[in-house]
Amino acid sequence: MNDKGVFRILLVLSLSLIIGLITFAIRSGVRHTAIWIILGILIVIAFLAILLRRKYVDIREGIPLKDERTKKVKLYAAGYAYVVSIYIWLLLLAFQKYLESDDLILIGMFGMVISFGISWLIMNNKKDLE
Amino acid sequence: MITKIKEYRARLNLTQAQLANKVGVRRETIVFLEKGEYNPSLKLATKLARVFNTTVDDLFILEDSDLE
Numbered sequence: 001m002n003d004k005g006v007f008r009i010l011l012v013l014s015l016s017l018i019i020g021l022i023t024f025a026i027r028s029g030v031r032h033t034a035i036w037i038i039l040g041i042l043i044v045i046a047f048l049a050i051l052l053r054r055k056y057v058d059i060r061e062g063i064p065l066k067d068e069r070t071k072k073v074k075l076y077a078a079g080y081a082y083v084v085s086i087y088i089w090l091l092l093l094a095f096q097k098y099l100e101s102d103d104l105i106l107i108g109m110f111g112m113v114i115s116f117g118i119s120w121l122i123m124n125n126k127k128d129l130e
Numbered sequence: 131m132i133t134k135i136k137e138y139r140a141r142l143n144l145t146q147a148q149l150a151n152k153v154g155v156r157r158e159t160i161v162f163l164e165k166g167e168y169n170p171s172l173k174l175a176t177k178l179a180r181v182f183n184t185t186v187d188d189l190f191i192l193e194d195s196d197l198e
Binding site: 058061062063064065066067068069070127128129130 | 162
């Protein structure tokens with residue numbers, strides 16, 4: 001997928017989140033839990049807005065969104081996250097009798113996402129990346 | 131690894147973004163390259179050397195510790 005395609009997907013995602021947030025806020029009123037969820041989504045939208053702005057500036061200046069370094073960072077991060085994920089699933093399997101299966105899958109998936117995020121942060125700041 | 135990218139870039143009066151644009155990488159990659167914190171591929175190293183009209187050997191100096 002080219003850079004403009006990535007930008008369009010992010011834009012659609014951001015707009016969907018905003019529309020979803022407005023609909024959710026109207027339907028749920030001022031419930032305590034709803035406020036926390038709205039706050040969480042607002043943080044995600046703010047993060048996406050910053051990301052979109054940076055990508056828009058890069059595309060306008062003709063700078064690619066991906067290059068050999070970002071590809072290497074992603075590959076290494078995925079490798080580390082895969083290993084960490086195995087341990088997460090093993091740990092969750094050990095505690096499976098204390099958890100509902102839905103929760104188990106949700107925690108596992110969430111753990112995989114978090115482990116990739118942390119691995120990406122570490123690899124992106126790593127010196128002497130080859 | 132020691133690089134002369136910053137030195138050559140200053141000589142040509144290029145910004146990091148302009149250099150990134152010329153060789154087709156992100157600006158962050160140029161930042162890491164200038165600090166000697168990223169080993170580029172031979173393709174990227176050659177592209178950089180061509181922009182500065184020099185050789186890869188001149189642009190990147192590998193120390194003994196880099197070769198261990």
